[in-house]
Amino acid sequence: MHRRNSEETMQRLMDAGAELFDKKGYHNVSIKEIGRLAGCNSALISYHFGSKQALYQSIIDSQLEVLHRLEEAIEKEDKPPLQRLKQYLHAILQSQLDPHQHMIILYQELLTPSGLLNDDSWQRLTRLGDYIQSLLVKAVEAGELRTPQQDHGYEYVTFILTAITEMLFLIKDRPLSLNPEGHPAEQLLDKLIGFVLEPLKP
Numbered sequence: 001m002h003r004r005n006s007e008e009t010m011q012r013l014m015d016a017g018a019e020l021f022d023k024k025g026y027h028n029v030s031i032k033e034i035g036r037l038a039g040c041n042s043a044l045i046s047y048h049f050g051s052k053q054a055l056y057q058s059i060i061d062s063q064l065e066v067l068h069r070l071e072e073a074i075e076k077e078d079k080p081p082l083q084r085l086k087q088y089l090h091a092i093l094q095s096q097l098d099p100h101q102h103m104i105i106l107y108q109e110l111l112t113p114s115g116l117l118n119d120d121s122w123q124r125l126t127r128l129g130d131y132i133q134s135l136l137v138k139a140v141e142a143g144e145l146r147t148p149q150q151d152h153g154y155e156y157v158t159f160i161l162t163a164i165t166e167m168l169f170l171i172k173d174r175p176l177s178l179n180p181e182g183h184p185a186e187q188l189l190d191k192l193i194g195f196v197l198e199p200l201k202p
Helices: 002-024 031-038 043-048 052-075 081-097 104-111 119-126 130-141 153-171 185-200
Strands: none
Touching: 002 031, 002 043, 002 052, 002 104, 031 043, 031 052, 052 081, 052 104, 052 119, 081 130, 081 153, 081 185, 104 119, 104 153, 130 153, 153 185
């Protein structure tokens, strides 16, 4: 029972920390605020995590693990690489749009690194596009796409696909000139993936 209560408390602290770091940024959040939102004594942050920075590290690691589990789940399915690529991009967008995930913290780290992460987490964060690129390579090997003709073509296509997914998350439901009919983000993502990959079709 004690262990379960400890795990529940840790999760409440992580949820509260993620929500506040999302809204205010790391340096503008106090441990008292986190404890208050979590409904527990702020001293429990030190008890369970060691420090506010360690709590932040745990939140980032848990978000990276969400993306890793997405990769593992998709790899277990016997689908063509191109279908897995589209499925993965949609799964990323859905996780980003989930208000409980607070995935924007990951992108804040990429855009303005806090310097708070350990080397392992930073390396994982900067390699978020690796799985997308591996699926592009497999799609070419399977004959679903042609090999990009430009040098670093795989990297460029990976960057564009990743940027599209992140941008759709950041703008959410704001009106866009390229989406005058206001289609849902998932539907617009399909159209943009098709547009990017069209030059590579056999």
